[in-house]
Amino acid sequence: QHQNREIAMNALKSRLYELELRKRTEAIDAAHEAKGDAGWGNQIRSYVLHPYQMVKDLRTGHETSDSQGVLDGALDGFMAATLALDVAGKSRAEATAGA
Structure with missing residues (x-):
């Protein structure tokens, strides 16, 4: 047993x-x-460095002209915009459709 x-x-x-x-x-x-997937259509940010400087988050619509700061790691504004969307309960697709 x-x-x-x-x-x-x-x-x-x-x-x-x-x-x-x-x-x-x-x-x-x-x-x-x-x-x-990580294809071209799922781009997160757009960087324009010449003739003017602008970085735009395509998911949230947040943009800044401090491109060098973003390239150096200053992403606080982008993170805050993403968190604001999450708190509001909106999906990123809804945010870009409304922008």
Whole structure:
């Protein structure tokens, strides 16, 4: 009986491990599918450096003329605009359609 119980417990552990592994794999696959593709039509920002300077976030409509600051990492305005959209509950598609 002890041997049967041990065999049954090992089989149960194996099934539970495979079930958990399958759940994790499905979660990773779902997250990967949600990313979308990174094609040209899914551009995030537009940079114009000559003849004038402007950086525009195409998802939120936020723009700034401090292109050098943006290139140096000053993205606070863009992050704030994205967070404002998220707080308002608007999708990025709705924001660009309304702009």
